[in-house]
Amino acid sequence: MGRQREFDVEQALDAALCMFWRKGYEGTSYTDLTQATGVERPGLYSAFGNKEALFRRAIERYFTHYLDYFPVALERPTSREVVEEIFRGAAELHTRHLDRPGCLGIHGALAGSDDAEPIRQALVEARAKGEVMLRERFERAKQEGDLPPSANSAVLAAYVMTVLHGMAVQAKAGFSHDMLVAITEHALSTWPDNSSLSTGNPP
Template identity: 60%
Template sequence: MGRNREFDTETALEAVLRVFWRKGYEGSSYTDLTEATGVQSPSLYSAFGNKEDLFRCALVRYNDRYLDYVPEALALPRAGDVVAYLLDRAVDLNTRYPDRLGCFVINGLLAGSDEAEPIRLALVEARSAQEAGLRRRLERAKDEKDLDARADPAVLAAFVMTIQHGIAVQAKSGIGRMVLQPVVRQALSTWPEGACSNSVRSDRRDDATPR
């Protein structure tokens, strides 16, 4: 019979995630991972596989545990609210933990050797999947006249992702939410609302006007 593991895999994986989040893939050594988890290399290998396997497991956990706000945002009724929620939550997540500022995905993408190319591609795929989901949501908004008829959902999705990535890089460098939140407000001020959005806002103003 195999020997039972003497550590909690969920706790260990969270510790691994934090190391990769802080240092990126190549900046994290196996010594960093074993010290963070308190688990020796053979046991970590047995539970998760090699370093690349560990990173992929951490990426799945990051998406599940820390990016749960993305589907919440996409479910909102108005495109402008979707984008505002995404950017506001990005500022919150990227500045929330002093020991791991920035974004797990962007921190891993910023530098990498040829040997780490499979990890870079996995991170590009994760980023592309989020952008594609946002693009589809904005295409629906355009069909519903919640976006200006001249708006390009693909360009807008790329714009939002670019702002998110800038937030991540700035947060990693130590820029706090007091600076980043006004940046979000400035980005949102350019949002191309459609006839449906404008009508809803007009109705709300009329309702609020004293009679």
């Protein structure tokens, strides 16, 4: 009962997400949000709660609607293909939307005032989850003989995440899609390989 909403909540959330993506959590004001969503300030508060709650909703949506390639990539048959696919997905995501290059998970709140600390921590934990998923996938790869027993899954996962984070920074600085791809190709040029042809992990 009561009056019905005149705006689509998911649509407004996506518009807010894009602003956060561009300007970060603290860099985005409610003036920005009302302009981007077309929803007046009290409307956003009633629909999402305060700014922090809105940002957390944006993070959720970012994972499900923009980082969806990540869990898909984890199902590739070999660890190398997993990483290839993740790098490919990241390079495209970071450059596809010209108005918001890079990655919300990085630019959202890398550093800021003390007020933003909970949000910064939320992003840290979200990224850590991705790293855990990668590490567990590499553990499986070792069991399957896809990665050599000497491989350190934790370090490999951290390495891949490091390259991803660096790519986000470079994308925000204006790097082209092709340049990011070239970087990832080099980043992968010495992936541990049990077929032992090129790289130096003795069997």
